[in-house]
Amino acid sequence: MGEFEARCATDGELAGLRASIREFLAADRAQFGWEPAVDSWLARWDAEFSARLADAGFVGLTIPAEYGGRAPQVGAGHLHRYVVTEELLAHGAPVAAHWFADRQFAPALLSYGTEEQRRTLLPRIAAGRLYAAIGMSEHGAGSDLAAVSTRATRVEGGWTLRGTKVWTSGAHLADLIVVLARTSPADPEHRHAGFSQFIVPTDSAGITMSPIVMMNGEHHFNEVTFDDAFVGDADVLGQVGDGWRQVTAELGFERSGPERMLSTATLLFGVIRALPADVDDGIAAAVGDLVARLISLRQLSVSVARTLTDGGDAATQAALVKDLGTLFEQDSVELVADLLDHVGPQDAEPLRALLAAARLHSPMFTLRGGTNEVLRGVVARGLGVR
Known part of the structure; x- marks a missing residue:
């Protein structure tokens, strides 16, 4: 092969x-x-x-x-x-x-x-x-997780959490949240040291959940506040103080999957299938460009999956896939919108509903999982140029 x-x-x-x-x-x-x-x-x-x-x-x-x-x-x-x-x-x-x-x-x-x-x-x-939610991002510490200020304080039998997490997708429906928190004082010389992860049941005392509602009324995101919420020693994930290394590895799974290029797939494929067979050369070229970009990104993404299967470190590859993939997703929304003008009215109606949803979600594509600027820094460090 x-x-x-x-x-x-x-x-x-x-x-x-x-x-x-x-x-x-x-x-x-x-x-x-x-x-x-x-x-x-x-x-x-x-x-x-x-x-x-x-x-x-x-x-x-x-x-x-x-x-x-x-x-x-x-x-x-x-x-x-x-x-x-x-x-x-x-x-x-x-x-x-x-x-x-x-x-x-x-x-x-x-x-x-x-x-x-x-x-x-x-x-x-x-x-x-x-059902699990991920508690990484905070106000002022979105893509820069080294700036996380949620603190875990040692107490008898476990820890108490104090701080706030945002953009915790599905937390209002989840059974637990995996929380990244600081367990030792910040060290300006070693920004990535002193973090740990905790498995926190969402029904724990001291947790307040506030919905973040989108403009169309959809509710996926939440602000979650921990007010001395207790977490037992049995619910520490991994080693205390090793949180940064752990979340960096986890982000490889978050950033590299096909969801970083296929969030708009139903719209993209639906419009291409609905186009008449006799489109002009300009439209055919636009479709060819979209599909060629998607195939290239898919090859990159599959290579990450193979690296993970082989037990390799895919952090740099995953950051690259996420950067390029989410840019493609954003670009594809308006490119597909132009193609939709050439689709018959019967097929166009359901596709316009998908287009409206894609436009609403599009600004999030390059933010969630790390902004593109941060990802490019990850890639640069991985290539040894920064």
């Missing part, structure tokens, strides 16, 4: 897996009536869909069988999850409920969690029935 074929993720059993998830999605949509959405991994929370998806074997693909998952061993399944994720996003399926738990909390537990944490939490993730 050549390098190009390796990056297509259609070889061997991956092709069969792709066919299986397509069949599942077609049948599930026909039975339950969900409609494809833009940004479905953020905007479409459907706990029952997540459970059905898991029951069919399409969640927990990176979780070893001993913990209830489908991977034969730790470190396996990244390409399998990639294939499933591509199809879920391309179909605009309502995947938000299990998304963060399966995408990055499960790998974090496998890398840093205690055996008790793994045996308690991983089977629920693999079953699509554990």
